[in-house]
Amino acid sequence: MVDLPQLPDDPSKLAREPLREQIRQVLVEGLLSGRWQPGERIVERRVATELKVSQAPVREALRELEGLRLIETVPNKGARVRAFGVQDMAEIYPVRAGLELVAAQLAAPRLAADPSRLEREVEALQEATARGDVSEQIRHSVEFHREIVCAADNSVLLHTWESLGVEVWTALSVRWLNMELHAKAADHAQITRAFREGDPSVGQMLSDHVLNYVEAAMKSHGVTR
Amino acid sequence: MVDLPQLPDDPSKLAREPLREQIRQVLVEGLLSGRWQPGERIVERRVATELKVSQAPVREALRELEGLRLIETVPNKGARVRAFGVQDMAEIYPVRAGLELVAAQLAAPRLAADPSRLEREVEALQEATARGDVSEQIRHSVEFHREIVCAADNSVLLHTWESLGVEVWTALSVRWLNMELHAKAADHAQITRAFREGDPSVGQMLSDHVLNYVEAAMKSHGVTR
DNA sequence: GTAGGCTCATCTGTCGGCAATATTCACACA
DNA sequence: TGTGTGAATATTGCCGACAGATGAGCCTAC
Structure with missing residues (x-):
């Protein structure tokens, strides 16, 4: 179980990062740490539940990862971790x-x-x-x-x-x-x-x-x- | 008033393009044709209403346009057409x-x-x-x-x-x-x-x-x- | 035994609504 | 006249829910 960094405790940070940024960070770390293996599916709703957020920001984060070619998405089929070499x-x-x-x-x-x-x-x-x-x-x-x-x-x-x-x-x-x-x-x-x-x-x-x-x-x- | 291309009339196209792709196309054409002027704001919900769709796919289309540096977005403030030269x-x-x-x-x-x-x-x-x-x-x-x-x-x-x-x-x-x-x-x-x-x-x-x-x-x- | 079709569970793509945030404007005050 | 303050409005960011697409498993006909 991965948690989002608890920012509410830190009211000094006036402009809190958008949720999607935090999610993107969590996903990238997950990929780097091997939390998700290459070829494995990344299910939007499952990630959303896990991070206690909604599907929407997860989708946006995934699109950014797609831009970095860390994942591959097929319409109506979802995202998989790219098998890179x-x-x-x-x-x-x-x-x-x-x-x-x-x-x-x-x-x-x-x-x-x-x-x-x-x-x-x-x-x-x-x-x-x-x-x-x-x-x-x-x-x-x-x-x-x-x-x-x-x-x-x-x-x-x-x-x-x-x-x-x-x-x-x-x-x-x-x-x-x-x-x-x-x-x-x-x-x-x-x-x-x-x-x-x-x-x-x-x-x-x-x-x-x-x-x-x-x-x-x-x-x-x-x-x- | 701009309309989405009416695809329902064309059932031959088996794999219909995702909505966000169509929207992106409309937006790009709008930019090229001068429908939106440089510096002008692009309001997500206004576009959504105009195209008779929801906010979500418009957001995704806008993010792609941001990747092409055709628009600029500031968190919580929205998107404007870039003034390019x-x-x-x-x-x-x-x-x-x-x-x-x-x-x-x-x-x-x-x-x-x-x-x-x-x-x-x-x-x-x-x-x-x-x-x-x-x-x-x-x-x-x-x-x-x-x-x-x-x-x-x-x-x-x-x-x-x-x-x-x-x-x-x-x-x-x-x-x-x-x-x-x-x-x-x-x-x-x-x-x-x-x-x-x-x-x-x-x-x-x-x-x-x-x-x-x-x-x-x-x-x-x-x-x- | 297997090809084709049906059913069902899963998941994405989309929707409409709500809360948080930014901006505008009127207004009081110096 | 200039400036701070607060309400009102406009818009984004996020949420929960649903419709349609996809794939697995089962079932039937041959």
Whole structure:
């Protein structure tokens, strides 16, 4: 039994998150934690009962998850957890690489002038790696990339990049495919340096770095096709 | 007063489109036709009453439109038609260019082997241009690009590209910004030739072609910032 | 034994209503 | 005249219920 976070106890939060957001959060955590297995059906009304809410906000939350391709829905048949694997990575990462290549080009001037945010993330990632704190590694690794995309100052680019669900998929790939994030910290430092020095090949460097994630996943999991 | 397409008269269509799809279609057309002006509020219940449906499917349709960035929603305040302009084009097209660059690289072998679908679109575009049929020009112009993305055989790439709402935004840019699609047919023919001949620079060519749309929009509308 | 049809349980898609929230406007007050 | 206050209204967010679609199981005819 999963409960919604009890917000009523916290009247300080003036603008309470909409219910559907909380539900989406619960569902994502459920997927990450293996509460629902791949291929398993997610029944709207059952989730609703479980969370003591109505069907409507659950539906909306499910639609968002569909946008992230975490579930698949068939009209009149409902939603199932997607069975994802290396193949999904192989499809997602080239797209990410292409987007971040664009981002790097757009963001280069801004980041050359002020790479401090990147440096902060690199530092945090190194610390987390030293501590062996995996979830912090994921967080700062993703944040590093997000900083670059944000610095491109293109809301469509950011929106599109976000819609890939990078954080969730990274977590999934670590959990389900035993992907390792090992030596990524070094890459990040090198990329940051390239930005700082205005190296024109930084875009390609970043793109290659992203594609490397796939290689790592493929290698650690075995190429299944 | 706008009506939903009367499907009950057509029992041949076995799997009727979900209501929300029909509503989305009506809303998109309303936006394209100027039924709703930029900045104007879209009130869920008003639309619902008008289409003789309930609030629920309208909400879902609106969320999809939000994904296409055609409207903006603020929690507890509702949806407004986005006021879009050249600035939006300037943000969308670099992203599109980046995605299609990836698509071209992935699709190159397949399209070199069989460029017939591209050729068909080029032909249709030329015909439409000759006839001066603008909406057909838009359709085939967009289809040409979609064919390339499809040929990349990467569902995430296709999904991401689709989420940019290329067709709608192209139509909008023609309608609201008086963007011209003039000599695009020639570009398309050249790109097709490059694919057929396995020209390795086809990706860059396609990317430049897409970015050219922005140039055209900027020029025809005047740079507003 | 099996193909086709019927019944029934389950679940989605949709509905109309209610409570919570935002906005507007009138009005009192400084 | 400018400003805070509160009622009135408009609209979203959510709820509980129902109609129609889907799939499983059983039953019958061959």
